[in-house]
Amino acid sequence: MPELPDLEIFSRNLEHHLKGKQLREIVVKNPKKLNVSVKELNLSIENQKLINVSRSGKELYFEFENKAVLSFHLMLKGELHFLKKEESPKHSILEMHFKDGSHLCLTDFRGMAKATLNPAEDPAPDALAKEIDEHFFKNIFASKKAAVKNVLLDQHVIRGIGNAYADEILWEAGISPFSSAYKIPVEKLKDLAKAVRHVLKNAVEQISKTHPAIISGEVRDFLKIHSPKKTHSPSGVPIIIVKTGARKTYYTEEQEIYN
Template sequence: MPELPDLEIFSRNLEQQLSGKLLKEVIVKNGKKLNVSVKELKSAIEDQKLNQVFRAGKELYFGFENKAVLSIHMMLKGELHLSKQETVPKHAIIELLFKDGTQFCLTDFQGMAKATLNPAADETPDALAPEVDAGFFKKVFAAKKAAVKNVLLDQHVIRGIGNAYADEILWEAGISPFSAANKIPDDKLKDLCKAVRHVLENAVKQISKTHPDIISGEVRDFLKIHSAKKTNSPSGVPILIVKTGARKTYYTEEQEVFN
């Protein structure tokens, strides 16, 4: 699943490619993943100029001149396609056809990716929002007995962090992913806050440097801990892996457990 850094680059590239274009037609291949009727969607955004593409959490937002907004959530296996070909990719969910011939398409072979017209405002802060500081974590974690990694992954607590980056953040902060969130001391919450921003912002830089035109997929080769190809952390400590369901947690014994 693409996480915040991936989606940040996708949004920038789509903004560059699509901003200012007139949407000629929207084609819905899977209406079950819409929050409105196809007719209502067409009425809202067809023949409208796309003003901007931006990211919030794990979603991409397409803002049109008439103030209509279309959000896209790629879910686990969604992919984005941008071309001037008339051939529709397999497993299409929704297509945006622009007047100049540009075709944007969301696909998902699992059929789970979704599009939403004028989504409700989400008060949950983005992981890179200014208010996500040590005080934020202290307030949120105070009532959370769950493992800190699970809390970081909860999109109702903080938006944008997924499995891979949660592992990277907790390793950099020196906090075990199995620590109880409400037992983490204030000084470590400061470390966590710094790690969230540094890891995510650095990832955006790394992806932008090596894959400047990317609009789909995941780039993970620069990660320090969450990597099947690495056996030791940068400091030489063995990387341990615990599997819970379909999710794998990568960590080391350098990380302190708080319980």
């Protein structure tokens, strides 16, 4: 699943290619993945100029000149494609055709990716919001007995962090992913807040350097802990992998557990 750093680069590249272009037509191949009727979507954004592409949490926002916003959530395997006019990709959910001949398509072979017209404002902050500090975590964790990793993955608490980056953040902060959130001391919450910002911003920089034009997929080769290709952390401690359902957690004995 693309996480915050991937989507941040996607949004920048999409804005570079599409900002200022007028939407000629929107073709919906899977209406079930829309929150409104195809007719309402057409009336809202067809013939409108795209003025901004941004990211919020794990969603991409396409804002048009009439203030209408269309958001994409790629879910686990959704992808975006720039297309030539004659192309018609498999597993298409929605296609945006611009008057200059540009085409952007949202696909998902699992059929899970979705589009939302004028999404409601989400009360949970983005992981890179200024408010994500030790005070935020102190207030949030006070009533959370769940494992800290599960809390970080809860998009109703903080938006944008997925499985891989949760492991990276917790390793950098020196906190075991199995710690009870409410048991983590305040001084470690400072480390956690710093790790959230540093890990995510560094990932954006790394992806931008190695895959500057990317609009789909995941780039993970620079990760320090969450990598099946690595056996030890940068400090030489063995990486432990625990599988829970379909999710794997990567961590080391360097991380202190609070229970």
